Amino acid sequence: MTRRAARRVPELVARAREGDPASVARLITLVEDGSPMLREVMTALREHAGGAHVLGITGPPGVGKSTSTNALVAGMRRAGKRVGVLAIDPSSPFSGGALLGDRVRMGDHALDREVFIRSMGARGHLGGLAWSTPQAVRVLDAAGCDVVVVETVGVGQSEVEVAGLADTTLVLVAPGMGDGIQAAKAGILEIGDVYVVNKADRDGADRTRRELRTMLAMAERHDGVWLPPVVRTVASTGEGIDALLAEVDRHADWLAESGELARRRTLRARREVEAIALAALRERWDQPGRGADLDDLARRVAAGEQDPYSAAEELLAQD
């Protein structure tokens, strides 16, 4: 099966580059499965990727991420862009996929051949998202997408990871969520390039926007130059979406001019290479018959017979 499928990689890649949805989907499935064919796939895609702008979308549950993604995709389609959407759900590590069908989720664009939509569950293993997302992005990029949207369902650590993977990160908040401690707790002040107060027709939108602006002006930001704008939207009606897309374009221009784009992409590649190396190591450590088997070491640490540091050293001494 593997050998037979492997012979088909060049064909799959060629078809995906032509924008064939089934081939794009198949390649992303290979990424999700951690297929041994990936090496060949990524080598084949290498020279065809790098053209897409990667747009991360994150924010707390209930803020309207799916609706906003849908509205943004509609706007990009009006501009004639080919769009890929990866909806990452780190909360479903066991299922190996999302529960909601991709078509149901993004009803407006389900039949548009210039829009690729894919839900991916983050795997339970360490570095799952860091490992699979850049490779899925590369597939969509090589398939000719002008923009790849990476939407993360959930909060917390995953937001930060998305920020590391995107060229431009949108952080969505809703009125009433601007309260200082909550925003700071969520770590959102450091990671956004453009902030969006969605559901801006609700009470308190102006206040939330003001508060966010004040907090952003005070926050210590790593890049030190770009002051993130705060845009108001009502994603369900499309209000403010064009203004939001204009800010995204402005940020993309700034990224290119300032050299920040290359810096971010190098960081992303760094995490990807690291994640691939770590996955290879873990596989090696799991092989039985090695001198210091990880399971044996773990049993000794659990029993209090060995400290975890010397166990880690024994593990590494053999590579």
Next chain:
Amino acid sequence: MTRRAARRVPELVARAREGDPASVARLITLVEDGSPMLREVMTALREHAGGAHVLGITGPPGVGKSTSTNALVAGMRRAGKRVGVLAIDPSSPFSGGALLGDRVRMGDHALDREVFIRSMGARGHLGGLAWSTPQAVRVLDAAGCDVVVVETVGVGQSEVEVAGLADTTLVLVAPGMGDGIQAAKAGILEIGDVYVVNKADRDGADRTRRELRTMLAMAERHDGVWLPPVVRTVASTGEGIDALLAEVDRHADWLAESGELARRRTLRARREVEAIALAALRERWDQPGRGADLDDLARRVAAGEQDPYSAAEELLAQD
């Protein structure tokens, strides 16, 4: 500074074992900081740990985790137990600590010398929680705690990680949150040993409990034997807390009798050893002057000059 502090490790460990709060706190700070002294600390603690029952508490935001932890700690104190509490906040990777003071957070127990309370922010790096939590647990364990409660703020991936770190995992839900898709999406059906419907004085508590029971009976569970009970509580008044603690004790007995305790602790140690080994490798990869510098490799991958797999191989070839 490091040399001077290093001389003090045996003294710190001795004092922590006597239950001196300042020494316990200092040791956990060393864990949070990833101090080079940790190796010596963990070696010194090794033979004194293993006695504490590790109780994980998780659930979506707003379900009453802090209040429940507070009520559970009160119940354990009535039973004369010494208790450690680690409140993990994966959503604050940048701050290096939690915003809310530990004392404010756990007002009822702030002055009780038999209760150690500590908030820890998860670090932004890969494996942060897997690396630091077991070591902080070991500190509290060696300090004579009968129970170490690990409460995770937030949802998603972190829930799963907590489940991997605890002997017994409590999953909290509130009435109205039992809706099938939501529960399955959060991946909570696989990870709990005891389920708690908190705020059980609200409408819909019975229904949520029934739904949870049905879903748990249908869910494929990895251990295959223990059917998790569903307990109703009103943490704010203490209602149901004794019944909940009785279920926790019943699970602890089952863990010991079935051999599952050793299995879980070996798994936990495995993750810890792995996380320490990975951290050591990353440090090595970051050192300049090596043949294939990770930054150089990342730049070539970002520029499309090299595929990420061959870059990872070059990185590993040098170790």
